[in-house]
Amino acid sequence: MGGKNKQKTGLLLACWLLLALGLVIFYFINREKIHKNFDRVTGKxxxxxxxxxxxxxxxxxxxxxxxxxxxxxxxxxxxxxxxxxxxxxxxxxxxxxxxxxxxxxxxxxxxxxxxxxxxxxxTVKPKDVPKTKAKLCFVYVDSDGKVIRKMTTKEVDKTNAPLTNAIKTLLDGPDSSDKECMTLIPAGTRLLGASVKNGIATLNFSDEFEFNGINADSYRAQLMQVVYTATEFATVESVQFLIEGQRKDYMGSEELQIWIGSPYSRSNF
Known part of the structure; x- marks a missing residue:
């Protein structure tokens, strides 16, 4: 009996080994399918x-x-x-x-x-400045060498100081439109100030006005130019001349002097 039991046990063990070996071989042959089925079951x-x-x-x-x-x-x-x-x-x-x-x-x-x-x-264009007319006194020299007065009318800017504007325009001298005209006022002369009181216009000129270096008639002519220009205004009857703010008795050199200690009117020429 004991021998038979040992034979059965050995046979059963051999069957299990063969079965295990068969499962291992089956796994290696079908492992990809097995993994796929396993992933499907687990959701991976x-x-x-x-x-x-x-x-x-x-x-x-x-x-x-x-x-x-x-x-x-x-x-x-x-x-x-x-x-x-x-x-x-x-x-x-x-x-x-x-x-x-x-x-x-x-x-x-x-x-x-x-x-x-x-x-x-x-660019901002300047507004048109209103114009007005001013009468200016220039001179010309005839064939005999005599200095003769010549009045001209020029268009000037309209300002609140028409006398000052007119005298300054006179000092600029004649232009191309002033035919046969000349000035005997020395070049570079400037008007330093102007005022009118009781019909007398006090005009203050720079020191260039004092000397013109020609002759006595030329001195009288330059004074005449200023007086006739200034007295074109109704409020002016005569002109008192100042040089650099000073009232002098004479102007000109020692050889050629002319009285300016009192006002000049048109009747003086």
Whole structure:
């Protein structure tokens, strides 16, 4: 009996070993199918990691081509796979197109800005100064060498000091429109001040007025020019001459002196 039991036990053990060996061989032959079935049962997908690895390799190979590739491979639990490719160059083009469209939509705004800039750059033109006429006394020399008075009418700016304006215009001398006219007032003479009181115009001249260096008749002529110009105004009857603010008795050099200590009127010429 004991021998028979040992034989059965050995036979049973051999069967188990053969069965285990058969299962191992079966596993190695069908292990991929077994893994797939196992992943389906547990809800895992081993191919996801493989796909992710291949995607990473693909993205690495595309570096430096000017594109940003974002590719995602979902698992079986997700219903859709999404692939998005962003072209940077296209984005820049679209932004520039959008900018152009905005500028086209707002042309009036640009025109307003340009008009405002034009207004800033425009120079302000002076207003037209009203004019008036003034009678000035110039002279000319005839064939006999005699100095003769000649009145002319000139257009001058209208101001609140018409006497001052007229005398200053006289000091400028005749222009091309004043034919056959000349002045004996020394060049560079300036009017330093003017006032009128009781019919007497007090005119203050610079020291250039004191000397003309010609002769006695020329001194009288330059005084006459001033007196006849000033007395064209109704408020002026005579002229008192000052040199650099001082009232002098005489003007001119020692050889040629002329009295200016009292006012001159037209009757003095």
């Amino acid at each position: 997908n081993s191919t996801t990691s493989v796909a992710v690895e291949s995607t990473e390799k693909k993205s690495d190979s595309n570096k430096g081509n000017g594109l940003i590739d974002l590719e995602y491979v979902p698992g079986e639990a997700e219903t859709e796979s999404t692939t998005e490719v962003i072209d940077v160059n296209n984005v820049e083009k679209e932004s520039s197109v959008t900018k152009i469209e905005v500028e086209k939509q707002n042309p009036q705004k640009e025109e307003k800005v340009s008009k405002n800039e034009d207004k800033k750059t425009e």
